[in-house]
Amino acid sequence: MNKKFLVLLMTMGLSIVACGKNDDFYNEDNGCGVGLEECASECDSAEESLLTAEDDKLEVTVENEKENISFSILDDGKTVLDKLGEPASKTDDGDYHTNKYSNSGELTYCTEGDTTEIVEFKSFSNDWKTSKGITVGSTIDEILKAYGESACEYESEDGEHIISYTYENGYSIYFTINDNNEVAFFQMCIGRG
Incomplete structure (x- = not known):
């Protein structure tokens, strides 16, 4: 083959x-x-x-030592959102949401019923580091x-x-x-x- x-x-x-x-979300370049x-x-x-x-979980874990936050993008989405707290801003595209935080982290996640799954995490600051x-x-x-x-x-x-x-x-x-x-x-x- x-x-x-x-x-x-x-x-x-x-x-x-x-x-x-939403297959269109993944077929577009949504910054990922x-x-x-x-x-x-x-x-x-x-x-x-x-x-x-x-x-796998450790491979995609990020940590912010200043704020004592650590999570994996494979973790339960609701748990991660609770850890990150209130976003500075939020945008919605159907079931997909992007939260921007004052600590220069950006989280995109999707919701379907009671399920929340992480799609992407971006860091623009040296406050966040990979595992x-x-x-x-x-x-x-x-x-x-x-x-x-x-x-x-x-x-x-x-x-x-x-x-x-x-x-x-x-x-x-x-x-x-x-x-x-x-x-x-x-x-x-x-x-x-």
Whole structure:
């Protein structure tokens, strides 16, 4: 089977993971990087770049030591929203909501009935760090040392330099790099890859 076809098939499957409702949300670029098929054109083989984590929850955990907040994007959405408290602003798109917080964190989640699931977390501040210690201001070398050399590295359509890691269990971590070769912001996403 052609590898690109397999990668496209996998991407289509991942794009319906989170609430399983609004496929358009996952087919658009909602700030969560690119899909495997685009990464495949940027990297040698997106299929080979799929990673396995020893602990899925820990791999996509963020921490804010100043506010004593820690959560995984795989945690229950209601629990995460309680931890983050009242947002500075909120936007809604049907069942999808994006909360922006004064601590420079941004959380997108979806609701379906009584279920709340995290879709994405973005950090624009060094107050937040990943479970491997990467934060805004970390260098490319620090990212590669923490996450490994198996990154997909590319320029986005907007000209942003991005280093991404996509995991076989349906989540991705993206680091957007500034002109100083440091992290400008990072994001963790579910249902994209």
